[in-house]
Amino acid sequence: MLLYVGQRVALFVATLLIASMVVFAVMQILPGDAAQTMLGPTATPEAVAALSHKLGLDLPAPIRYVRWIGGAMHGDLGLSYAYGSPIGPLIASSLAVSAPLALMAMVLAAVIGLAAGVYAADRRGRAGDAIVMGFSQIGIAVPNFWLAILLVLVFAVTLRLVPAGGFPGWRDPARAIAALILPAIALGVVQAAIVTRVTRSAVIEALNEDFMRTARAKGVSRRAALWRHALPNALTPILTIMGLQFANLIAGAIVVENVFVLPGLGRLMLQSISNRDTLVVENGVMLLALIVIGLNFIVDIACAAIDPRLRASAA
Amino acid sequence: MTLSARFRPRGGLSLWLGATLVAVLIAAAVLSIIWTPYPPTAIDIPHKLAPPSHAHWFGTDNLGRDVASQILAGSRVSILVGVIAVGIGLAFGIVLGLIAAFSKGLVEDGLMKLSDFMFAFPALLLAIMLTSTFGPGVVNAIIAIGVYNVPIIAKLTRATANGVLSREYALAARAAGRGPIAIAVDHVLPNIAPALIVQATIQFAIAILAEAALSYLGLGAQPPQTSWGKMLADAQNVLYNAPRLALYPGIAIALSVLGLNLLGDGLRDALDPKLKARS
Numbered sequence: 001m002l003l004y005v006g007q008r009v010a011l012f013v014a015t016l017l018i019a020s021m022v023v024f025a026v027m028q029i030l031p032g033d034a035a036q037t038m039l040g041p042t043a044t045p046e047a048v049a050a051l052s053h054k055l056g057l058d059l060p061a062p063i064r065y066v067r068w069i070g071g072a073m074h075g076d077l078g079l080s081y082a083y084g085s086p087i088g089p090l091i092a093s094s095l096a097v098s099a100p101l102a103l104m105a106m107v108l109a110a111v112i113g114l115a116a117g118v119y120a121a122d123r124r125g126r127a128g129d130a131i132v133m134g135f136s137q138i139g140i141a142v143p144n145f146w147l148a149i150l151l152v153l154v155f156a157v158t159l160r161l162v163p164a165g166g167f168p169g170w171r172d173p174a175r176a177i178a179a180l181i182l183p184a185i186a187l188g189v190v191q192a193a194i195v196t197r198v199t200r201s202a203v204i205e206a207l208n209e210d211f212m213r214t215a216r217a218k219g220v221s222r223r224a225a226l227w228r229h230a231l232p233n234a235l236t237p238i239l240t241i242m243g244l245q246f247a248n249l250i251a252g253a254i255v256v257e258n259v260f261v262l263p264g265l266g267r268l269m270l271q272s273i274s275n276r277d278t279l280v281v282e283n284g285v286m287l288l289a290l291i292v293i294g295l296n297f298i299v300d301i302a303c304a305a306i307d308p309r310l311r312a313s314a315a
Numbered sequence: 316m317t318l319s320a321r322f323r324p325r326g327g328l329s330l331w332l333g334a335t336l337v338a339v340l341i342a343a344a345v346l347s348i349i350w351t352p353y354p355p356t357a358i359d360i361p362h363k364l365a366p367p368s369h370a371h372w373f374g375t376d377n378l379g380r381d382v383a384s385q386i387l388a389g390s391r392v393s394i395l396v397g398v399i400a401v402g403i404g405l406a407f408g409i410v411l412g413l414i415a416a417f418s419k420g421l422v423e424d425g426l427m428k429l430s431d432f433m434f435a436f437p438a439l440l441l442a443i444m445l446t447s448t449f450g451p452g453v454v455n456a457i458i459a460i461g462v463y464n465v466p467i468i469a470k471l472t473r474a475t476a477n478g479v480l481s482r483e484y485a486l487a488a489r490a491a492g493r494g495p496i497a498i499a500v501d502h503v504l505p506n507i508a509p510a511l512i513v514q515a516t517i518q519f520a521i522a523i524l525a526e527a528a529l530s531y532l533g534l535g536a537q538p539p540q541t542s543w544g545k546m547l548a549d550a551q552n553v554l555y556n557a558p559r560l561a562l563y564p565g566i567a568i569a570l571s572v573l574g575l576n577l578l579g580d581g582l583r584d585a586l587d588p589k590l591k592a593r594s
Contacts, residue, residue, distance in 0.1 A: 023444075026444055026445075137573060137576060137577065138569070138573065140572070140576060141520075141568075141569045141570075141572040141573035141576060142565075142569045142572075143524050143527050143528065143565065143568050143569070143572075145527075145528060145531055145547070146527075146547060146561075146564075146565035146568065146569070149547060149550070149551055149554070149561050149565070150561070150565070152554065153554060153558050153561060157554060157555060157558065247440070248439075250440075251439035251440045252439070252528075254439065254440075254443065254532075255439070255528045255531060255532060258531075258532060259551070269443065270443075270532060273443065273446070273534075281444070285440065285444055288440060
């Protein structure tokens with residue numbers, strides 16, 4: 001296990017390094033001068049040059065890259081060109097919205113997806129299975145931002161149960177969570193449809209295994225065999241897909257946050273793009289990459305902990 | 316296999332429902348090139364937010380534009396983005412996948428590691444980065460979605476091509492002195508085509524969703540171009556006055572994506588019965 005974890009850690013660090021280089025390289029192609037953007041179109045060339053020098057923008061790219069990574073390690077992400085404030089707190093405050101949102105959506109997707117998937121596998125080929133699978137096809141086809149708009153239409157505009165958008169802040173946790181419920185549903189339902197499909201096929205595969213027959217022969221009830229034997233054995237592919245899907249969930253959050261006017265990471269990124277605030281975009285994309293790569297790293301380790309065969313095959 | 320057995324409709328309901336929906340989508344796009352009830356971008360303020368009527372089937376939007384005409388014109392953008400983005404994915408993905416399958420060793424490992432890495436970036440994130448670099452617009456959205464398709468196709472090509480290359484007929488062709496390109500064209504591509512067609516259909520659906528999301532955010536289609544995603548963004552501004560405007564483009568997107576996914580499922584069952592047993 002230790003060897004496996006070691007390999008995974010090395011791969012994780014290497015992937016992060018490559019990711020940071022790619023993000024940095026892409027951002028270098030960006031047309032326009034950050035110093036010019038900060039000072040506006042009327043600034044003199046001397047002023048622009050002076051600011052470039054002060055920000056270290058006139059240094060060669062490799063040195064700027066090392067400075068960026070070095071700063072990030074100390075939590076110093078630099079200054080936002082548009083807001084003139086440190087990027088760290090800017091991103092932290094947006095994460096205070098986006099992280100709980102992503103978590104709520106993922107929990108929702110896991111609960112609905114696992115339950116519906118196990119149910120469909122149990123009823124394989126019967127009406128219940130067909131209905132669940134039909135819904136999951138529709139769930140995958142519906143764009144999450146359209147579902148978000150429909151939810152606003154029904155629950156905010158027509159029924160007036162929840163606010164149509166905005167975020168009151170965490171000082172009032174009840175209202176903050178209320179503001180995140182509709183966005184989390186919009187994000188979670190699509191993911192739930194995918195988790196349902198994966199769960200169904202993984203559980204069907206496990207149901208055909210010999211140990212299931214043994215469990216039933218030993219007198220374990222159908223239900224207990226399903227939940228205690230089939231599901232745990234089906235968990236590895238389900239976890240893997242959920243890890244991969246998390247990247248899509250985060251990308252979806254960028255759009256859904258926009259529907260609900262939530263001050264999350266997605267909105268921060270979009271605003272920074274329109275402001276040409278490259279340093280914020282660079283750090284934001286890197287953070288998203290870190291979350292996605294990190295989560296897949298955790299999923300790998302979790303899968304190896306659940307299924308010892310994976311450890312053996314890696315060594 | 317007798318002729319009648321080969322042409323028996325397989326794939327069942329998914330295939331036919333999917334094929335019908337996709338046919339409607341293509342027909343709408345073709346029709347919109349030669350005819351729409353009104354010019355899709357013609358502004359008619361006196362008749363803004365008109366309810367559905369004989370003159371305007373789906374009513375008009377906040378600028379008096381005919382919604383039915385916009386839906387028809389929007390299908391063109393969706394198809395265009397899907398075709399080119401999947402085309403980019405297939406063109407580069409198949410070549411890279413074949414190179415990986417034929418070369419083995421370091422080149423194969425390197426290419427596959429690169430693909431794994433690119434998997435971590437969802438289409439939308441990549442598109443946002445690219446549009447932030449090169450500016451918003453349909454072309455950049457297409458490139459971004461196309462680039463996202465490359466590693467997916469490359470991985471699939473490599474995996475399926477490796478299966479073909481280990482078969483006797485491929486080994487025999489190699490023993491007979493045929494070069495890698497000849498083997499790829501004569502033996503590998505025809506055998507991996509079904510898997511690629513199925514995957515291309517699914518990537519097409521993802522491309523339509525990604526384009527809609529980008530255009531909704533204002534990073535895709537730019538005015539005066541019409542796109543379903545942009546229509547949804549416009550509809551959201553008048554959600555209180557004309558909620559129905561948020562329905563039509565969403566239904567159009569969902570039906571297109573549903574059609575493509577069903578077609579993909581149906582094709583997989585029809586082209587490769589072995590896969591059916593597994594899923």
